[in-house]
Amino acid sequence: MKSILITGANAGLGKESARQFALQEGVEKIYLGCRNLYKASDAKRELEQATGRNIFEILQIDVSDLDSVKQAVESLPEPVEALVMNAGGTGGDKFNQKTKDGVTQIFAVNLLGHVALTNALLKANKLTKMALYAGSEAARGVKEMGMKRPELKHSSIEEFVSICNGSFFGPVKDATVPYGPIKYMGALWMSSIARDYPEIRFVTMSPGGTTGTEGFNTLSPVKQYVMKGMMRLMLLLGKVHKVEVGAKRFVEAVQNEVYQTGVFYASKKGLTGPIGEQGPLFKDLNDKKIQDNASKAIQRFLN
Template identity: 50%
Template sequence: MENIKSVLITGANAGLGRECARQLALTSTIEKVYLGCRSREKAEAALTALVADTGRNIFEIVLLDVMDPGSVRTAVSNMKAPVDAVILNAGGTGGRHPTALTPQGVMNIYAVNVQGHVVLIDEMLNRQLITSTVLYAGSEAARGIPKMGVARPALKDASVNEFLNIAVGRTFTAKSDPMDAYASVKLTAALWMSSMARKNPYLRFVTVSPGGTTGTNGFDDMPFLKKLMFKHIGGVLMPLFGMMHSVETGAKRYVDVLTNTKFKSGGFYASKEGSPTGKIVDQFPMFAALANEEFQDNANQAVHQLV
């Protein structure tokens, strides 16, 4: 496991984050799992359940809200020791109004999926609080899922300004399909991660999609029809057609990539083309923009202009 003994997971009180914490605790080499959560009440409930489920009292709560950069900075300032790995799992639509702007001037959907995690990693790197791996929860949406009505993000020139426009709401409006905004935001994050891998060669930065996962709460605030399709109807029918899998399977992708160095730093691993489930593969051959180092660095520059 590349000597990974301690892991911090954002969005750890439910869904993929909590299941990942459970699976990691069942791995004997893991000695500490930090549960990054914004609600102490929900975090304590998750911790109690995880101890009961795993028989191991190795969990510790870290209060942080990735929608609030100040909260993230405070959480890092309170950390007493480095962690070996960070799993950037928190995400979703960012509330009922994905394209509305936060007090920091970025879309809610961008804040929850990108900005908070950029702040977290920068602050931790500045204090030398990561020793091994950063794992980002990507999405097949970043290269498009036509079978689910999610188009490939259409980059015009992949300039710094284009990535800034995505983040600050110039590309999308309240009338835009939230999944289009989500796809572009997830693409921005995957590019940022690849750039960070080259700029920090002593650490491993890997993007992996948990895939189409049933029972997650990241899309609870989507418009009614979208929520009905993705969370309820989709959660029942899509697994029958191989378009969704369980939370356990999605979280296992995190654990497998975290613990296996064959998944290279700077890479983006997700399902095969046209599908959000099945074996995970390198995404670069499917979408040339993902492997473009200029695009990666432009995304990195843009996200850092906004923190």
């Protein structure tokens, strides 16, 4: 891909992916999609120094704010070949509060804004070849981290709407409760939109359990202590990997067409190691009706 837009590019996996893309032959432009211009400028400077390349442009975008998403698409000066939907995580200390669009903050950051961004880019003919969504093994549950597999009764549009607006979970205090089901919906939406746009390759890729990012920084202090401690221990035990490895998964999924449209890839087992299709492990993922229900639920908050 010659040109790539990465959301959440000033830290963690987004920034490291930008670095790795810039070192690849043929990459001519990387848009750093960031909400904070100071952090974005620092990241741009750091990336230029690390790669010796002057190909980074900042695109201001707050994916939790649909007006900001719209403005970002308008101000993008040219089409991009690839979009990396990386911004996300646990949604800050107000993760369960509703945005003005009626979804929870954690949903807006991880999914609603990216759906709006993809729709707007496609409508404006500003996305030409592929889109990657940062998935997570949390979508199928992660026992080691106390994350449960989402247990939906009907997988109806209404049930998915309740994940979007948080009523599925009630007044939870722990952001890791809605996180997995939201990433699950992200993978379903990607499979659904992949059927609508066969000319674009839509791949959901989990970076795997990745240390060295800022991912847990907005959890409560206790939860942060527990999660960060667990990640350090898991790194020592070889059960998670460093940020370079996680970002490499994104770069490969973007550049290598062996990763097929509509498919969700993640670690075959645990949180690191070989990558595999998740559909055979979690059969609802390949159910077109369920994929479309998830997508229709999200669209309700965009109309």
